[in-house]
Amino acid sequence: MEPSASASSSAPAAPTAQPWDSLPDNVKQHYPWPGEYFTTASGHQQHYLDEGSGDPMLMVHGNPTWSFYYRRLVQHFSSTHRCVVPDHIGCGLSEMPEDWTYRLQDHIDNLVALIDHLDLKDITLLVHDWGGAIGFGAALARPDRIKRLVVFNTAVFMEKVPWSIRFARKPLVGETMVRGLNAFIRASLLWNLTDRGRLGDGVGEGYGAPYKSFDKRVGHLRFIRDIPLEDGHPTRETIERLDRDVVTLADRPTVFIWGDKDFVFTPRFLHEHWLKKFPEAEVHQFEDAAHWVVEDAHERIVPIVEDFLARHP
Numbered sequence: 001m002e003p004s005a006s007a008s009s010s011a012p013a014a015p016t017a018q019p020w021d022s023l024p025d026n027v028k029q030h031y032p033w034p035g036e037y038f039t040t041a042s043g044h045q046q047h048y049l050d051e052g053s054g055d056p057m058l059m060v061h062g063n064p065t066w067s068f069y070y071r072r073l074v075q076h077f078s079s080t081h082r083c084v085v086p087d088h089i090g091c092g093l094s095e096m097p098e099d100w101t102y103r104l105q106d107h108i109d110n111l112v113a114l115i116d117h118l119d120l121k122d123i124t125l126l127v128h129d130w131g132g133a134i135g136f137g138a139a140l141a142r143p144d145r146i147k148r149l150v151v152f153n154t155a156v157f158m159e160k161v162p163w164s165i166r167f168a169r170k171p172l173v174g175e176t177m178v179r180g181l182n183a184f185i186r187a188s189l190l191w192n193l194t195d196r197g198r199l200g201d202g203v204g205e206g207y208g209a210p211y212k213s214f215d216k217r218v219g220h221l222r223f224i225r226d227i228p229l230e231d232g233h234p235t236r237e238t239i240e241r242l243d244r245d246v247v248t249l250a251d252r253p254t255v256f257i258w259g260d261k262d263f264v265f266t267p268r269f270l271h272e273h274w275l276k277k278f279p280e281a282e283v284h285q286f287e288d289a290a291h292w293v294v295e296d297a298h299e300r301i302v303p304i305v306e307d308f309l310a311r312h313p
Contacts, residue, residue: 017045017095018210026202027209031071035093038086038117040110042100047093048086048114052078055147056120059085060111060138062129062154063223064184065292066092068206069128072298073305081124081309086114088134090219092210102222104130104235108137121145124309128152128294129265130223133239136246148312149254150305151281152293153265157243157273158236161227162264168224178224179217182208192291194261203295247277253312254281257301259293282308 020034037045049067051074059070067085074083087094088107100106111134115123123146127135132154139146168174168184177183185208189199199207211217228236256274260267267285275281284304289296 017047018093018216020093023209024202024205027068027206030202030206031068033074035067038114040089041113042089042106044089044095044097044100046086046089046095046110046114048084049074050118051083052081054081055122055124056082056084056118057124057126058115058120058135059083059126060128060131060135061085061088061091062131063091064188064211064220065129065207066210068092068209069292069294070126073126073294073302076302077305082120084114084118084120086111088130088219090222096216096218098215098218102219102226104133104137104226104238107134108141108238111135111138112141115142115145122147124148124150126150126152126305127154129154129291132156133242136242136249137238139249140242140245143249146249146252148309149249149252150308151254151256151274153259153262153269153291155265155269155273156239156246158228158239159269159273161229165224165227165264166229168221169227169229174221174224178221179214182211182217184217184220184224185211188292191263193296194259194288194290195296198295250278250280253308254278255304255308256281256283257293257304258283258285259289259291259296260285260287261289262291262293264291 033049033051035047035049037047040046057077061067061069066087070085077083089100090096090102125135125139125146133156136156168178189204226235228239256270258270286297294301
């Protein structure tokens with residue numbers, strides 16, 4: 001059995017975190033923040049942005065993105081709010097160790113520790129993709145600190161998983177395709193946007209900048225293999241707990257912002273699962289946006305979130 005991420009305070013041998021100044025200049029123009037580092041319980045360096053002041057907006061990304069995904073929201077809301085955006089271990093500018101557990105609960109524990117470390121209160125939690133399970137897991141651990149919820153395409157329950165993701169979980173296939181050929185990033189750039197013109201001028205390069213070599217893609221594969229398809233999978237219990245308990249957060253003001261062309265988190269996830277748990281939530285669906293809805297539709301999302309915050313002060 002793999003050890004818990006919080007089991008040891010000593011840092012195992014691992015690649016060091018990637019510094020911001022190593023990013024290409026055409027990426028830095030979109031992402032001009034060096035950020036900060038937090039030492040997790042396992043001794044690894046976790047990168048995060050901490051921009052602006054005021055009530056915190058905690059933005060939690062998924063796989064294979066990183067804090068770069070939320071840059072447009074940080075650019076806008078850091079003038080009025082404190083925008084905190086972590087890179088999960090194995091992602092972005094955080095450390096990418098080979099010998100860490102990469103379990104959902106470990107990512108949750110890291111986020112809870114960061115919330116406590118920064119003493120964040122009255123949090124507006126924004127989540128996407130794996131960030132939904134991680135963010136809601138942290139919210140359930142610290143419910144008194146969560147004020148509002150902004151939910152992009154995500155799930156905290158088991159549903160049908162596309163064949164392409166199932167295929168990538170197989171031994172040797174994952175190492176070859178995901179880590180060797182960088183297929184997960186390449187496929188994401190093709191499938192997760194409807195307007196691929198948005199990837200020009202360094203944006204597409206920004207998504208892939210931290211993941212230029214085999215060793216830098218360990219997190220991509222470990223996230224995929226942590227999808228608990230098997231009954232005995234170590235993360236199955238965590239997902240079932242989230243699915244059961246997330247309804248306790250339904251009294252918070254909540255808005256769902258959904259890209260309907262998502263081939264993984266289809267609108268059925270929204271209507272058959274989420275809205276049954278959060279029946280009072282606001283809903284905004286974009287028929288012309290896909291999985292990376294914030295990239296596809298940030299011009300429309302910013303005013304929606306701005307209005308949501310104003311109506312729930």
